[in-house]
Amino acid sequence: MGEAVQRRFTVLTAVVAALGMTATLSGCGGDSGTGDVTLKLVAADYGNSAANSSEKYWSGVAAGFEKEHPGIKIDVSVYSWKDVDRKVAEMVKAGKAPDIAQIGAYADYAKDGKLYSADQMLSIRTQANFLPTLTDAGKVDGTLYGLPFVASTRLLFYNEKLFGQAGLDAPETWDDIQKDATALKAKGVEYPFALPLGQEESQAETLMWLLSNSGGYVDDVGLYDIDSAQNIATFSWLRDNLVGKGLTGPVEPGKLDRAKAFEAFTNGDVGMLNGHPTLMEEAEAKGVKVGMVPLPGAEGPTKGSMGVADWMMGFKQNGNRKAIGDFFDYAYSDENVLAFADEYDLLPVTGSASAEMETDSKHAKLREFLAALPNSQLPPFGKTSWATVSEAIKTNIGDAVAPGGSPERVLGSIAAEATKAEGAE
Structure with missing residues (x-):
């Protein structure tokens, strides 16, 4: 590069x-x-x-x-x-x-x-x-x-000490994340995978997961595509395979803010999460050895990161x-x-x-x-509607992975708000 x-x-x-x-x-x-x-x-x-x-x-x-x-x-x-x-x-x-x-x-x-x-x-x-x-x-x-x-940009972080104790390799796919998180939970790790979908910064966490399944907030011509089949499938997987199996820790994702997840990681209580350079420095300053890999995807490592x-x-x-x-x-x-x-x-x-x-x-x-960075995808900052849409995501996305939650309904509601906001530009 x-x-x-x-x-x-x-x-x-x-x-x-x-x-x-x-x-x-x-x-x-x-x-x-x-x-x-x-x-x-x-x-x-x-x-x-x-x-x-x-x-x-x-x-x-x-x-x-x-x-x-x-x-x-x-x-x-x-x-x-x-x-x-x-x-x-x-x-x-x-x-x-x-x-x-x-x-x-x-x-x-x-x-x-x-x-x-x-x-x-x-x-x-x-x-x-x-x-x-x-x-x-x-x-x-x-x-x-x-x-x-x-x-x-963002990469998946993992605690090398916890992974070593559980005999795990770095994950490359969603299935790897689930298997690794299951093993970490069995070892007593408090947050096998920290999934902060609270209001603080969940529009970013959401985009990382959407990209890992070849989805995103907009389509190839820049139109909102929030409730696409790919995006619904992504949040259905999170609901059923991480949250539903008790692999995301004691705080439900919709109430877990990024700052709290990052603090738990620097304290050594998190097996995996999506992180950025500042967190890497803060964690290592507290003695947490950080492993980093591209965001695991449905079939393999994600080709483009979130920027x-x-x-x-x-x-x-x-x-x-x-x-x-x-x-x-x-x-x-x-x-x-x-x-x-x-x-x-x-x-x-x-x-x-x-x-x-x-x-x-x-x-x-x-x-x-x-x-x-060169292959990263950024949120649609050029849309004046983005501020409204971002707020809708932060407020509602946690409901998509809650027990009994409906990703189709939640993403559809956010998509409707995006269409309305786009029409007001």
Whole structure:
């Protein structure tokens, strides 16, 4: 993967340089220039304490940018993930939109005409360097508005100590998961397979399982396909073969939030679950040796992982297009992209930074996640209906695997809500 990314980036850079096209597209136009401008930046906090707050990162980036761009100041505000999307929505509604936001969703603002498109802000070099999988997810009606900021993929994690004690090999199929979980339960493991389908993040857990049976939220042309036969079969299998056989632990999946499942894993009480890089680091810091494999599927390992991305965007309201573009070009340097990824054990969103991470031995543990990114599938972030649909999934999906639950009914209800929300776009 890394060689292909690096080769693509190298060739692209050479072509751009040869054509003399590295000047920013944002340099033309009639809006304000870059003198005596203060850009308001609102960002999410990825840290869990004052010591690793994202405010430290953004303050450093702002200071470096201001040094190189006299006359432009960056006013940084960082909020928790619980608050940041709401804060930005309130600012926009009050007519006081930030110039730059780093948050979880962009589509509503793009549809409302409030955002600059990427080619209105960024240099060609910066645009060309984003990983295509991520830019595809950042588009509305074929135009890139959501700039990928940081990414992650998912793998199946297993506790190597518990597996060794039970004499088990890493699972490759759903049948393997059931057999391994049965053996772990017999050994007294509290959560043989932790299945967090509570409200915290179950739209992601759901997508991982759908992909493992060649399903998903949308079909090949981007239309919602939530209650497909494949998706119903997936949740029927979970209900009958994991939950129904008592293999998912003492908390029913619909009431198990991801944070609680992850905490149980780091405490050594979980045999298997779907995890991300940050969990890997947290578990190993507590002495849990983590095995990782691609998500097992109905017939074999899943070919594509679930990907996740968060977004940057530039708001039009204050007319600071040129200054915003200059800041983005600075913020997306390899140095800055890798510094953030390093701090939070996440994946870079650019080809050049990905290639550098892959060849650096200190990132060896992230290589499996990095390798999964180009073929990953992301939720349909470009749909303004996605926020409504995501909430419907989080609220209801646990019922699909409950004793006596009906995956057909639950997925059908969510699909109906998706159709209604899609029609309102």
